Amino acid sequence: MGLSALASRTKAEKPPYTGSMLEWADLLKMLVALLVMVDPIGLAPLFLALTAGHPEGRSRVARIAIFTAATVLVISALVGPYVLQMFGISLASFRVIGGVLFFMLALDMLNSRPSRTKRTEKEDEEAKVRKETAIVPLGLPLIAGPGAISSVIISFKAQEEISMKAAVILIILIACGITSLVLRLSAKIAHRLGATGIAVLERLMGLILGAIAVELIVKGLLELIPALNK
Numbered sequence: 001m002g003l004s005a006l007a008s009r010t011k012a013e014k015p016p017y018t019g020s021m022l023e024w025a026d027l028l029k030m031l032v033a034l035l036v037m038v039d040p041i042g043l044a045p046l047f048l049a050l051t052a053g054h055p056e057g058r059s060r061v062a063r064i065a066i067f068t069a070a071t072v073l074v075i076s077a078l079v080g081p082y083v084l085q086m087f088g089i090s091l092a093s094f095r096v097i098g099g100v101l102f103f104m105l106a107l108d109m110l111n112s113r114p115s116r117t118k119r120t121e122k123e124d125e126e127a128k129v130r131k132e133t134a135i136v137p138l139g140l141p142l143i144a145g146p147g148a149i150s151s152v153i154i155s156f157k158a159q160e161e162i163s164m165k166a167a168v169i170l171i172i173l174i175a176c177g178i179t180s181l182v183l184r185l186s187a188k189i190a191h192r193l194g195a196t197g198i199a200v201l202e203r204l205m206g207l208i209l210g211a212i213a214v215e216l217i218v219k220g221l222l223e224l225i226p227a228l229n230k
Helices: 003-013 020-038 040-050 055-086 091-110 121-129 134-143 146-158 162-184 186-224
Strands: none
Touching: 020 040, 020 091, 020 146, 020 162, 020 186, 040 055, 040 134, 040 162, 040 186, 055 134, 055 146, 055 162, 091 146, 091 186, 146 162, 162 186
């Protein structure tokens, strides 16, 4: 048997590509996007400010905030697709509006300003006088904000296999675990990086989120308007 025939046979026996690598790449992208939207590094100074009155209780506050955010995000992933189906909203439409929301968050990060999509001035004022800030505003909406909720719904609904849907839930828990670690180390991180370092990191994350936003919008539009593919 010649080398060309052997190569042809080996190529024919090779199993077809199933797309699993692409799916896992998408899930990795989801983890990055989720961490960028939660922005634990940028959240650290605010966390320190909200817990300045009781620094000894920061670990407990962080634990409750993360539990709240994880619960909200997991429930959103599980229930969100059915809500979209109930209102007749396609995944493509949700991708477009999600991309627009991500782009707004990205612009706020690039300009190093607090995002109005995560909290309002009224919420900030209430947080200053509330003793328990773990659930609101830390857990919701600062960690589990509109952008993060949109992201998990889009990712969960896009998966067809049960194993991949379970992977989305696992990624939510991993992102919350990383955020929990950052909050617990927030004092050291803020001291090491300083205001300038945190601002630079926020701008870098804003660039990443902006790119993800454009990709979501384009993908959604191509699904909504097939003629754009021509």
